[in-house]
Amino acid sequence: MIRFVTACVIVTLAALVGSHEHEHVADSQEPFVGWTKEDLDAKWGTDWGFSGISTFAHLPHVRCLQHPEEEYDIAVLGAPFDTAVTYRPGARFGPRAIRAASARQTTMRGYNPRAGLNPYREWAKMLDCGDIPITPFDNALAMRQMSEAFANLAHSTATKENRESPVAYRRTPKLLTLGGDHSIALPTLRALNSIYGNVAVVHFDAHLDTWHPAKYPSAWIDPDDAAQQSFFTHGTMFWLAHNESLIMKDKSVHAGLRTRLSGIEDNEDDDAQGWIRFTTDDIDDLGFATMAKRIVEHVGTETPVYLSIDIDVIDPGLAPGTGTPEPGGWTTRELIRVLRGIESLNVVGADIVEVSPSYDGAGEVTALAAAQVGFEVLSSMVKRGMGDGAEKKGKAGGVRDEL
Ligand SMILES: *[C@@H]1O[C@H](CO)[C@@H](O)[C@H](O)[C@H]1NC(C)=O
Secondary structure (H helix, E strand, O other): OHHHHHHHHHHHHHHHHOOHHHHHHHOOOOOOOOOOHHHHHHHHOOOOOOOOOOOHHHOOEOOHHHOOOOOOOEEEEEEOOOOOOOOOOOHHHHHHHHHHHOOOOOOOOOOEOOOOEOOOOOOOOEEEEEEOOOOOOOHHHHHHHHHHHHHHHHOOOOOHHHHOOOOHHHHOOEEEEEEOOHHHHHHHHHHHHHHHOOEEEEEEOOOOOOOOOOOOOOOOOOOOOOOOHHHOOOOOHHHHHHHOOOEOOOOEEEEEEOOOOOOOHHHHHHHHOOEEEEEOOHHHHOOHHHHHHHHHHHHOOOOEEEEEEEHHHEOOOOOOOEOOOOOOOEOHHHHHHHHHHOOOOEEEEEEEEOEOHHHOOOOOHHHHHHHHHHHHHHHHHHHHOOOOHHHHHHHHOOOOOOO
């Protein structure tokens, strides 16, 4: 009886919709007989925001490190690591939280009006490559694991079509890493250097992260031994990157700075490492458009850029789920507007770090901000790869929201 009623309902629904495909649903007693892959994709291949296994924006999940044959243009990769933090731990849960918070980003409704494109439907094949299984017990080993993982993925072959693309940007796969604490930027920079040579870093953060590793409250550190494990922290990785000559001098930028310093000499050290700085207050004094313009002018639009976004650049009122919160920061909207303003940069790799969900609110406000930032970064990467002129206009088709 129940079966009969169900069959009637299905037949009635099919009749109401009246399409050939739906008639199939009614008499599919042998569900997989005669169905093509396209049929099955059409029937079962979509997710609601609330359904599906959690990957970033419902992207297909492949464990790329185990599948070097897999082709992609942009890999989203989790680096669940937090044993190099100076204050609250917990960012190892960041990748999971950001993926969960990205659930309402779907291919179907992914059009970004400001960029004039849907990043999930353009030229770029994107995958969620899962997480690097990083040890929480041994930071020297963790560093080796991350360095090897990032290098393997960054060197992976892009699709053949894209390797032959006239648009240079498309020829090498791009990485978007979800942290994890900020120290993960060091192994990523090593990987990018092995492809591009030195890269510029565009760094959004409340903190400098160029601190000398001996500038922490411990007399046990030998300031002259850069190989010490205690040199590797989430506040010193750019100092180490400079020490390893990974960062392009006089092209790198911090923005959103506001933390206390040990003294003005911290800024002088930062100058010596070749950075320029925009403070949190500069967004009021200059306006976001001028700030974005100055960043682009300083870096240049051809320079390969590593875009590193510490979620603590946002005010802890709007992004409390982070390890070293600093009151008085930007709004989520201000960060996103600056990111839109720098979309012409040649971003070859990016990270979103320091999301620590145990300090987040019940509404996942920090993880949501990080997921949205991820969407904007992916939109700009895809837009950059659209090339110039007619191709861009024709394919993207949108009206650009200029500064
Ligand atoms: C790297 O750090 C070590 C230890 O502090 C120092 O001796 C060396 O000169 C540094 N190298 C560069 C290129 O900064």
